[in-house]
Amino acid sequence: MIHYLRREQFIPCPPAVVWDYFATPKNLNELTPPSVRFKIIGEAPTRMFAGQIITYRISPLPGLWLNWITEISEVQVGTSFVDIQRKGPYKLWRHEHRFVPEAGGVRMFDQVTYQVGWGLCGWLAEKLWVNRQLTQIFNYRAQQVAKIFPKKK
Numbered sequence: 001m002i003h004y005l006r007r008e009q010f011i012p013c014p015p016a017v018v019w020d021y022f023a024t025p026k027n028l029n030e031l032t033p034p035s036v037r038f039k040i041i042g043e044a045p046t047r048m049f050a051g052q053i054i055t056y057r058i059s060p061l062p063g064l065w066l067n068w069i070t071e072i073s074e075v076q077v078g079t080s081f082v083d084i085q086r087k088g089p090y091k092l093w094r095h096e097h098r099f100v101p102e103a104g105g106v107r108m109f110d111q112v113t114y115q116v117g118w119g120l121c122g123w124l125a126e127k128l129w130v131n132r133q134l135t136q137i138f139n140y141r142a143q144q145v146a147k148i149f150p151k152k153k
Contacts, residue, residue, distance in 0.1 A: 002092065003126065005112040007138050012105040013149040019078045019099060021148070022108075023048045028056075030148070033140040036060060041067070050075045053086065060089070060133065091117030108145070110138070 011018050021027055026044035037059035045052060052072040059065050068088035075081045078099070085093035092115035100107045116122035116130055 001123065001126075002113060002115050003131065005110070005114070005131075005134050005138065007108075007110040007142065009108050009142050009145060010102065010105060011108055011145060011149045012151045015078060015099060015101045015106045018106045018108070018149065022097060022099070023075075023077075023081070025052075025054055031141045031144050033137055036137065037065075048072050048075060048081060054083075058089075091115040091122070105149075 024046065025048055026040065026046070028040065029038060029044075032038040037057075039057045041055040041057055045054065050072055054070050054072070056068045056070070057065060058068055066089050069086040070083045070088070070093075071086050073082050073084045080096065080098040082094060082096045084095075092113065094113040096109075096111045096113075098109040098111075100109065112134065114134075116126045118125065
């Protein structure tokens with residue numbers, strides 16, 4: 001079964017500044033909760049580009065380490081990019097990031113399309129754990145974005 005996670009967040013900062021931040025893969029470390037134990041393997045790329053392969057190591061559960069390989073499959077500079085899983089914990093993972101300029105900043109949209117796989121075990125894992133884990137990760141990310149790009153007074 002395919003699942004979707006959608007998020008929307010206003011960022012009170014110029015579009016070019018927001019894009020520069022999100023187009024820098026090493027910033028993923030700052031946006032990922034410490035509990036995931038996320039680490040880019042190898043040298044963190046300085047700029048994102050279509051076709052780029054990025055390998056991470058994550059530990060979603062104590063004692064369980066997974067390699068996750070993603071590809072930046074599409075980039076529309078300043079507007080959007082898509083990362084897809086090439087190898088990792090999901091049967092399907094596609095994360096679209098869109099940035100829409102608005103008065104006073106940018107509205108950021110995320111849509112994650114994912115499928116756990118593993119038949120009945122995967123269905124149960126999604127219901128009991130995966131959806132909650134992804135929600136927590138994206139809640140943390142929203143909090144971090146609000147700290148990185150605070151509202152101007």
